[in-house]
Amino acid sequence: MAEISSPSRSILSLLSVHIHIGQHHILQGVTFDVEAGRSTVLLGRNGAGKSSTLRAIIGLNPVTSGVIKFSGETIQGLKPFEISRLGIGFTPEDQGVFYSLTVEENFRLSLFEETEQTRRNLETVFELFPDLKKFWRTKAGLLSGGQKQMLGIARAFVNDHKVLLIDEPSKGLAPILVEHLGHSLNKIKDKTTVVLVEQNFYLASQVGVDYFIFDNGRVVHKGQMKDLVDDQALKKKYLGIG
Amino acid sequence: MRKSIIWICAIGILFIPLIWIKLTPYLVLTTAGLAFGMFLFMVASGMTIIFGLMDILNLAHGALFAIGAYLGGYQILNLLNTLGWVETGSVGLSTISLLLAITMGAGGGAMVGLLLERVILRRVYGDHLKQIMITIGVLYVITELIKILWRPTAEPVLVPLAFQGSFDIFDVIVGKFRVVAIVIGLVLFVGMQLVLRKTRLGLIIRAGVENREMVQVAGYNISRIFTAVFTAGAALAGIGGTMWCIFQQQVTPEIGLDNQIFALIVVIIGGMGSVTGSFLGAIIVGLSFNYVAFLWPKLALGINILIMATILLIRPRGLMGRE
Numbered sequence: 001m002a003e004i005s006s007p008s009r010s011i012l013s014l015l016s017v018h019i020h021i022g023q024h025h026i027l028q029g030v031t032f033d034v035e036a037g038r039s040t041v042l043l044g045r046n047g048a049g050k051s052s053t054l055r056a057i058i059g060l061n062p063v064t065s066g067v068i069k070f071s072g073e074t075i076q077g078l079k080p081f082e083i084s085r086l087g088i089g090f091t092p093e094d095q096g097v098f099y100s101l102t103v104e105e106n107f108r109l110s111l112f113e114e115t116e117q118t119r120r121n122l123e124t125v126f127e128l129f130p131d132l133k134k135f136w137r138t139k140a141g142l143l144s145g146g147q148k149q150m151l152g153i154a155r156a157f158v159n160d161h162k163v164l165l166i167d168e169p170s171k172g173l174a175p176i177l178v179e180h181l182g183h184s185l186n187k188i189k190d191k192t193t194v195v196l197v198e199q200n201f202y203l204a205s206q207v208g209v210d211y212f213i214f215d216n217g218r219v220v221h222k223g224q225m226k227d228l229v230d231d232q233a234l235k236k237k238y239l240g241i242g
Numbered sequence: 243m244r245k246s247i248i249w250i251c252a253i254g255i256l257f258i259p260l261i262w263i264k265l266t267p268y269l270v271l272t273t274a275g276l277a278f279g280m281f282l283f284m285v286a287s288g289m290t291i292i293f294g295l296m297d298i299l300n301l302a303h304g305a306l307f308a309i310g311a312y313l314g315g316y317q318i319l320n321l322l323n324t325l326g327w328v329e330t331g332s333v334g335l336s337t338i339s340l341l342l343a344i345t346m347g348a349g350g351g352a353m354v355g356l357l358l359e360r361v362i363l364r365r366v367y368g369d370h371l372k373q374i375m376i377t378i379g380v381l382y383v384i385t386e387l388i389k390i391l392w393r394p395t396a397e398p399v400l401v402p403l404a405f406q407g408s409f410d411i412f413d414v415i416v417g418k419f420r421v422v423a424i425v426i427g428l429v430l431f432v433g434m435q436l437v438l439r440k441t442r443l444g445l446i447i448r449a450g451v452e453n454r455e456m457v458q459v460a461g462y463n464i465s466r467i468f469t470a471v472f473t474a475g476a477a478l479a480g481i482g483g484t485m486w487c488i489f490q491q492q493v494t495p496e497i498g499l500d501n502q503i504f505a506l507i508v509v510i511i512g513g514m515g516s517v518t519g520s521f522l523g524a525i526i527v528g529l530s531f532n533y534v535a536f537l538w539p540k541l542a543l544g545i546n547i548l549i550m551a552t553i554l555l556i557r558p559r560g561l562m563g564r565e
Contacts, residue, residue, distance in 0.1 A: 058459055079465075080458040096456035098449045100564070108442075109449050112461045159461075 010069075011036040011193055012057065012088075012163055017066035017076070019049075019056055019217075026052045028217035029066070034163070034210075039185075039194040041208030041225065043201075043239060048214035050197040051093060054165045057195075058090040059083045071162065085112065089161035089192075093168050095152030099141030103132055103151060106140050110155040117160045124191070125154040128184045146177040153188070163193045170200040182206035201241055205229050213238045259533040269414045271532045277420035279528025280427025281489065284482030285501060286508035286520040287434060288475025294451040294515020296468050298363055299370055302377040303479050304502030305384035306351040306358075310480030311399075311497050312392055314347025315487035319400045328400045336404035340422070340488075347484030348477040354384075355476020359469055381498060388495040396494040399487045423485055430478065431521050438517065447471060451515045452564070507546050511553050513563020522561055 012034040019027040027049050034040045042050040055061040057068055059080040068076040075083050084090070098106055111118055126133045129150040135143060140151055149169055156164055169185070170178045178200060185207045188194060198204040204211070204225070211228055213221040215238055228234065235241050260268055289303045319339060322328050327335040358380065366372040405419040438444035446467055450457045458464045486501065487493040494500075508527050512519030527546050535542035553561065 060455060060459070079463070080455075081461050081463050084459055084461040090459045092456070092459075096453060096459065098452050098456070100452055101445070101449060105445055105449075109445050109457075110460050 009035045009037070011071055012195065013067075013069045014053070014057070015067040015069075017053070017056060017068060018064040019052055019061050020064050021052070021061065026061075026217055027056065030214075030217065030219055032212045032219050032222065034193060034195055036162075036193055038209040039189040039196065039207055040210045040212065041204045042195065042197045042212050042214060043204060044214030045238070045240065046199075049217040050214050051167050052217075053214070054090065054167050054195070054197055055092075057083075057165060058088060084161075087160075087162040089156035089159055089164045091152045091156045091164070091166045091169065093171060095148050097140045097143075097148050097152050097155070100139065102137050102139055103143070104136050106151060106155055107158060110159060112159060115160070118158055121158040121160060121191075124187070125158055128187055129154055145172055146174070146180075149173060149177075149181070150184070153184070157188055157192065161192060163195060164188070165195045165197075167197045168199060169196075170198060170203045178203055201235070201239065256529070259537070262537055263533065266413050267536065270416065271536055272529065273414075273416045273420050273424070275529035275532035276525065277417075277423040277427075277489065277528070278531060279525040280423050281482055281486045282501075282504050282508050282528055283427055283521050283524035284430060284485065285479050285505040286512065286524055287430070287517050288478040289505055290509045290512060290515055290520045291447065291451075291517060292472055292475045293509065295447055295454075295471055297368070297370075297454075298472075299373045300363070300377050300472075300475075301374055301502060301506075302358060302380035302384070303475075303505060304498030304500075305381045306355055306476045306479035306498075307483035307486070307501055307505075308384065308388060308495070308498030309354050310347035310351045310483030311487035311493045312388055312483075313350035314343040314345075314480065314484030315399050316392070316397060316493050318343045318346045319402070319488070323400055328402050331403060333404040336402035339402045340405065343484050343488070344426075344481050347480040349480070351480020351483065352473045352477040355479075356469065356473045358476070359472040363472070381502065385495050385498060392495070394495060396492050399491050399493050401488055401491060405488075419489055423489060426481075426485065430481070431517075434517050443467070443470070504546070507550050511550050511560055513560025515564065516560070516562035519560055519562030 010033045014030050014032055017027055017030045018025070030049065030053055042053060044050055052061055056063055056076075059075070059078055059082070063076040066076070067074060070083070070086060070088060073086065075086065098109065101109065107122070131147050132151060132154060135147065140148060143151065153166060153169060156166070169181055173181065182203050185194065185196070189207060194207065196204065196207055208225040211223060211225050212219045221234065221238065263271065285303060285307050289300060292298050292300050319328050322339045322342065327339045362376060362380065363373070366376055401419060405422055407418055409416045409418060409421070438448060446457060446462055450464065450467065454464055483497065487497060504527060508520050508523040511526060512521070512523030526549060530545050530549060531542055534545040
């Protein structure tokens with residue numbers, strides 16, 4: 001088995017991770033490294049295995065084989081709540097917001113313990129998403145699509161996680177909202193390491209520093225986002241754009 | 243606006259039986275129906291939360307009810323009676339006897355519930371068909387065990403002295419124990435609402451009913467919460483059983499089987515997962531059962547199935563169920 005080169009700054013690393021869901025071999029040996037403080041985007045076509053990878057990291061998809069390390073600790077096989085308490089936040093594709101709870105209750109549920117840092121994070125959230133303060137006591141189900149998305153991300157962010165996994169936040173959002181989201185994610189990535197799954201290349205290029213391209217359950221290409229932006233051939237081959 | 247019209251209609255329906263029933267028997271039937279509704283609520287509320295949060299269809303809930311009846315209502319009251327606390331003695335002793343019976347019923351239900359969840363149900367999470375098969379099996383096994391541990395025939399259950407007889411309010415005869423049942427039912431309902439609305443556990447339960455996965459991702463050990471909720475639901479069934487057999491003044495091994503069907507109807511009418519829904523459902527079933535039993539006794543059980551079918555046709559998710 002190839003030994004993964006682990007730079008000292010690596011905060012999250014996957015080594016040859018396989019996942020089976022039913023009869024399907026979803027991830028077929030995913031290997032990549034996320035460096036602390038460098039926001040990373042997972043790219044690729046639908047069904048390439050990006051979302052499954054995020055769910056595997058947080059413990060929602062059981063790993064068949066391979067190793068997932070977070071801050072040097074092996075985490076595959078742990079329960080989602082244990083992984084979350086180690087310091088990984090997760091916002092799923094459908095935001096995972098609790099519709100029957102108010103915005104405040106959504107935050108209260110997510111805030112595992114209140115510290116000085118989480119209070120500061122909440123202030124940041126209110127600066128980035130003033131709507132959430134405005135609708136503090138409104139049921140989350142009544143928010144607009146964009147507001148729900150913001151709540152989903154903000155809720156994961158307040159907890160002072162070391163890594164934030166965000167799955168396709170731009171899905172279903174109007175272009176103007178995607179722009180705003182990019183701006184907000186850029187603020188968030190200054191405070192925590194963001195791992196983003198994104199189909200919207202514009203948003204991905206705004207937020208990402210490093211990228212990994214997925215195809216058929218494997219990482220087929222990696223590099224820095226600034227180089228990918230101009231690489232038309234690569235974009236066309238794996239992402240169908242450019 | 244629309245809500246208030248619905249409420250006015252709902253309260254209006256309550257008075258329809260007055261067309262056929264005179265006021266005095268109507269009031270007697272209404273209190274009897276409310277009391278019956280409270281017993282049903284005690285069983286159904288546990289079932290509905292267990293279904294909503296854990297997605298477990300527990301048809302052995304009736305068995306927990308039966309255990310509450312035998313341990314709390316039958317065993318403890320007989321024991322305390324040897325001390326002269328139940329059929330004789332002061333109001334205070336009657337009250338203490340009832341509270342001890344309820345505590346024992348709740349404890350018995352909770353203990354068996356804990357075992358049931360840990361040993362059996364844990365293996366069938368996520369598979370409704372297996373849950374139905376195994377919990378129906380458990381219901382029958384516990385019913386048979388009760389026949390061995392106690393007796394296969396109906397046994398009389400004592401009513402603490404202070405709660406025997408009735409109040410006579412302007413010719414309206416209201417059984418004292420019915421009033422006790424209504425009070426205890428309301429206290430449990432308000433208590434559950436407070437836990438659900440005001441505590442962190444309640445917040446986690448409400449969130450979990452909606453999305454279990456995200457509760458885990460937020461850092462909560464859902465498996466421990468499942469066990470706690472299941473045990474609490476089992477304790478409520480135990481309380482229901484204790485109260486029911488005192489009300490009936492007898493207990494039979496089939497007490498669980500008989501009440502399971504009512505509880506299921508209540509849960510379905512109210513909407514799976516909603517405590518308020520099962521509270522309303524229990525009152526509807528309790529009242530309509532009593533009115534119809536008075537007017538057309540043979541239709542009494544049928545009316546609840548009819549109400550359930552009507553509600554499901556109009557609102558497939560039940561009164562308060564989520565989409």
